[in-house]
Amino acid sequence: MNQQERIRVLIAKPGLDGHERGARVVAYGLRDLGFEVIYTGLRQTTAQIVQAAIQEDVDVIGLSILSGAHLTLTENVIKGLKENQAEDILVIAGGIIPEEDKPAMQQMGVHAVFTAGSSIEEIADFIKSTKGESADD
Amino acid sequence: MARTDSWENLVKGVINGDVRLMARLITVVENRQPGWQEAMKRLYPESGSATVIGITGSPGAGKSSLTASIALKLAEKNLKVGIIAVDPSSPFSGGAILGDRLRMQKLFTCEQIFIRSMATRGMLGGLCHAARDSARILDVFGKEIIIIETVGVGQDEVDIVKTADQVMVVCVPGQGDSVQAIKAGIMEIADLFVVNKADKPGADEVVADIQSMLELSVEADQSIPSVIKTSVVNNQGIDELVEQLLQARQKGFLSREKESLRIRAEMKTLLEEEIFRTVSRVWQDNEILEQLVMEIRERKNDPYSAVQAMMQVYKSDKN
Structure with a gap:
């Protein structure tokens, strides 16, 4: 078990919202499903998140946003990843994200949006299957 | 994910200073993926110029906060710093929460500083298999000082002493009486003691306990490790600490015996x-x-x- 490859996930909270319960629940849940989760805490700038993702060489970034600024923040993260030739990192998002914003999120390159009511297994399965698929290309 | 770079490419990336490829190589080496040994063989002759500082101590002693403060000071002095922060893997799921970056937010966008969080993945000595290898990669990449922060340790996880040029043991007030200080294990490996959270009551007693232990143990011809009081929240003692680390670096501390060991x-x-x-x-x-x-x-x-x-x-x- 020890030498196996582990999927590495960065759980990040961009912007000015102080609600980290959701992020912690996801981090903890993924840990229990065998993921290595890097948690960087509250109030991150999008530049900080991009740098952390690159240095940690994560497979996935999970953005938790409850401030209402999800469109701008997510767009900036994705832009930052592109600027650093790191757009192969999977981006998923969660938090308070209205149904009508989901298409826009996906348009800008978010692979999935998990709002309240999503299960950890759902998130884990999504990451595993998406990562598995793209590894084959 | 397009993770198809050959080890040759990754090694080239490290030598050319490409952060992304260097971070990837650490992953390959950490996973022991095909080519990891070849890559390390190529890098080995280029390594050996960086100074590796180990920071160890019990959980919650303030290792990550201290690491952040030290790294920031070093960066101010125009030194390039690499940080390897180890946290434990779950013995059940094999997963991990790597939370050392929480205390290092100020450093994320500092160009001179590179931070990598690593999980122990079943290793017991306070480090992970790839900590030493990753330090070597950072060394070749051009980092001048590499700080390895161990997991929060108890009394016996002393692998850091086999990896770091200089080991800093972090103690805090309120963790037992003077007998704790004379036990074998972690208290023996320090080149430098830090009593952190010195803003809390009892710090002076801890300093005194460590000093009296040192008087008992150190042979006449050996130099006595310093004991430095710090408080990260008050930015107390950090300058002195960094000064000590840099002085020791200048002197060079590895005897031939120690290196062979x-x-x-x-x-x-x-x-x-x-x-x-x-x-x-x-x-x-x-x-x-x-x-x-x-x-x-x-x-x-x-x-x-x-x-x-x-x-x-x-x-x-x-x-």
């Missing part, structure tokens, strides 16, 4: 890992392990004989 330790670790991997591969591939577990469960076999029989295969190979 360390090379021996590294070879032993690599050999153990290699043997373990080879044997467990054979066990898994041929489902021998499952078979043995079943036999042992039914009391038809015992774990001692099973292991001995396995090793016999290798011994008879040789004869």
Whole structure:
């Protein structure tokens, strides 16, 4: 078990919202499903998140946003990843994200949006299957 | 994910200062993916110029906060810093929460600083298998000072002493009386003691306990490790601490003996890992392990004989 490859996930909270319960629940849940989760805490700038993702060489970034600024923040993260030739990192998002914003999120390159009511297994399965698929290309 | 870079490319990236490729190589080496040994073989001759500082101490002693403060000071002095922060893997799921970056937010966008969080992945000595290798990669990449922060340790996780040029043991007030200070293990490996959270009551007592321990233990011709009081929240003692670290770096601290000891330790670790991997591969591939577990469960076999029989295969190979 020890030498196996582990999927590495960065759980990040961009912007000015102080609600980290959701992020912690996801981090903890993924840990229990065998993921290595890097948690960087509250109030991150999008530049900080991009740098952390690159240095940690994560497979996935999970953005938790409850401030209402999800469109701008997510767009900036994705832009930052592109600027650093790191757009192969999977981006998923969660938090308070209205149904009508989901298409826009996906348009800008978010692979999935998990709002309240999503299960950890759902998130884990999504990451595993998406990562598995793209590894084959 | 397009993770198809060959190790040659990744090594080239490290030498050319490409952060992304360097971070990838650390992943390859950490996972022991194909080519990791080739990559390390290529990098080894280029390594050896960085100073490796180990920071260890109990959980919650303030290792990450101290690491952040030290790294920031070093960066202000125009030094390039690499940080390897180790946190424990779950013994059940194998997953981990790597939370050391929480205390290092100020450093994320500092160009001179690179931070990598790593999980222990079953290793017990306070580090992970790839900590030493990753430090070497950072060294070749051009980092001048590499800080390795161990997991929160108890009394006996002392692997850091076999990896770091200089070990800093972080203590805090309120963790036991003076007898704790004279026990074997972690208190013996320090080149430098830090009593952190010095804004809390009891810090002076801890300093006194450590100092009286040092007077008992240090031989006449040895230099006595310093004990420095720090408080990260008040930014107290950090300058002095960094000064000490840099002074020691200038002097150079590795005797030939110590270096030989360390090379021996590294070879032993690599050999153990290699043997373990080879044997467990054979066990898994041929489902021998499952078979043995079943036999042992039914009391038809015992774990001692099973292991001995396995090793016999290798011994008879040789004869």
